[in-house]
Amino acid sequence: TPLTMVWGLVQSFRAAAKYRGGWKGLLEHMYTNGDYPFKFGTYMGCDAAGNRYYENRVDYPFGQHRWVEPGDIHNFDSSSIPPQWQGWMTSMNDAPPSQEDQLIQSKLEAVPSMCRSDAPVATNVGHQETLVNFHHLHNLTQVxxxxxxxxxxxxxxxxGVKDSYYTQPGSPYNDASIEKPVAIGDLDEAKGGGRPYKSDKWAERLMTAEEKEAAAKAQEEEAKRSIEAAQMAQRRRLAG
Structure with missing residues (x-):
């Protein structure tokens, strides 16, 4: 009956509010995941970004039995999920990362040792440095x-901060491919430098109004001297 349906809906809201720690948690869950009826599952762990992971194999079909609730509900991105949790989310791994060490140890105990080894590590993974990512984004193409x-x-x-995404060698955005400007002179060379320029056009842009006026006068005087020298040379040829 309609009354039973309404009562069931109220009960679902009450259970969800209790499960989420109150109405604030429930509204946050609706804002992020938007699941209805509200998903209930077993808490499996949390990553460094604050993302929380849940699992329920009983009430939900395969493919929907694992989900993540983001730590940052406003700027969540799928690339903020670490690779180890990504493998668990896509059912590539049966055990969550919090239980991986126990799972690997149980597998190693089942494999007999064929010979003695002095290796400092028990697996072929070896030593790994702690992975630090910008804002927990493993895909830096967005940074x-x-x-x-x-x-x-x-x-x-x-x-003002440099972009963090990877660029191919030879790309104009790659630091190794960017040619550094080579100065051909300095307007303040007599004073010890301070206004280098790489072309005459560049030097013209750096000049003040007074310097441009002085340069124009010097250029005009140079042109006059050139004309006078040419006229004098011509008179000498005619006189000779």
Whole structure:
């Protein structure tokens, strides 16, 4: 009956609010995941970004039995899920990362040792440094400025900070491929330098109004001297 349906809906809301720690947690869950009826599962672990992972193999079909609730509900991105949790989310791994060490140890105990080894590690993975990613984004292609030196508030990149995404060798955005400007002179060379220029046009842009006027007068005087020298040479040829 309609009354039973309404009562069931109220009960679902009450159970979900209790499960999420109150109405605030429930509304946050609706804002992020938007699941209805509300998903209930077993808490499996949390990563460094604050993302929480759940599993329920009883009430949900395969493919929907594992899900993540983001730590940052406003700027969540799938690339913020670490690779080890990504493998668990896509059912590539049966055990979550929090239980991987126990799983590997149980597998190693089942494999007999064929010979003695002095290796400092028990697996072929060896030593690994702690992986630190910008704002927990493992895909750094998004860590780029939205404009020249304005940063990117979506991924938390401050203004003036260099982009972090990978560029191929030979790319005009690769530091190794960017040619550094070579100065051919300095307007303040007599004073110890301070205004280097790489072309005459560049030097003209750096000049003040007084310097441009003085340069124009010097150029005009040089032209007059050239004309006078040419006229004198011509008179000598005619006189000779």
């Amino acid at each position: 780029r400025s939205r404009g020249y030196n304005i940063g990117n508030p979506i991924v938390g990149l401050p203004p």
